[in-house]
Every structure is written in structure tokens, then in C-alpha cells.
Amino acid sequence: MDQPLHLRxxxxxxxxxxxxxxxxHLDDPRRLSAHMAKPSAMMAGASMVLTTDDGGGRSIGSVYRLYGKVLGLELNVSSRVEEREPPWRKIWRTVGEPRLLVVGRYRMGFDITPLERxxxxxxxxxxxxxxxxxxxxxxFGAAYARWCTRRMAFDAKAAFP
Structure with a gap:
């Protein structure tokens, strides 16, 4: 039985x-995973490569994969888009059991709320x-989750100065 996704x-x-x-801007998985494509301390100096199916990660059911080596270990995770409601929300979930170090299966996404400005x-x-x-x-899971969501959010903010 799968372990529940109780950490957030x-x-x-x-x-x-x-x-x-x-x-x-955020609908493109390359932009969302840009922090994984560059060597960083949180990635122990390593980086990961993103590949997508023909849907490019921009349709429900579309699958994309991140893979690479960290500390000599092969890492690999595939995700499938499960919700996509332009321009408000997008959610993706891991397919199968990912081969990652500090987090396992996950469900991830973003939501957008318009404001006066x-x-x-x-x-x-x-x-x-x-x-x-x-x-x-x-x-290390909580620190990694915080780093990942912060990178995605602050990278998006920086794209619209």
C-alpha cells in the first residue's frame, strides 16, 4: 500500500x-524545473535533465521526466499532469515510485489568484x-520541499519585475 502524502x-x-x-509562463515544465537544471548546494552540486512527451507538459495526461546523478546515485522521477485549469491552477503527480533521495512520491502544483494589481x-x-x-x-525532506517551492515561486516573480 502506498504511503499517504501527509507532508506538505x-x-x-x-x-x-x-x-x-x-x-x-508556469505552464512550461522547463521553467518550473529550471532550479533543478542548474548545479546548486541543495542538489549537492549536481543537476537534472527534463524530457517531455509530445504534449510538452501542457495538457492533462501529459508526462515529463527528470533524471540525473546526485552524489553518484542515479535519480529519476516521472510526473503526469492531472489538473490544468488555465489561468488558475495546474497540478501534477509522480507516476510510480520515484528514485529520489529526500522526497518520495509527490503531488505538486500551483494556483493563481488575481488581485487588484x-x-x-x-x-x-x-x-x-x-x-x-x-x-x-x-x-532533509522539509528543507528540500521548502527550497523547491520557494525557487519555483520566486523564479516566477523574478520573470515579471
């Missing part, structure tokens, strides 16, 4: 653009500890 983190930012422009963007993750090494999740 959410980051909210104000973005100075309209909901449709923000959604169009600009929008409020919320980026969230609901996750389980990794099946192979749950102790790594207990130690």
Missing part, C-alpha cells in the same frame, strides 16, 4: 502580472518520504 509545504508570492501571462501565486508540494531511504526524508 506551500510558498506564496505576489507577482506583478495578470493571471493568464503568469499561467502561460497583479496576482498571488501559491506553489505547493504534498509528499511522502522516499521508500528506499526514509531516514533521508526525515532529515
Amino acid at each position: 509545504h506551500r510558498t506564496e508570492v505576489l507577482v506583478d502580472t495578470d493571471a493568464q501571462r503568469l499561467f502561460d 497583479g496576482c498571488r501565486l501559491g506553489v505547493f508540494i504534498e509528499y511522502a518520504w522516499p521508500a528506499r531511504h526514509p531516514w533521508l526524508g526525515r532529515l
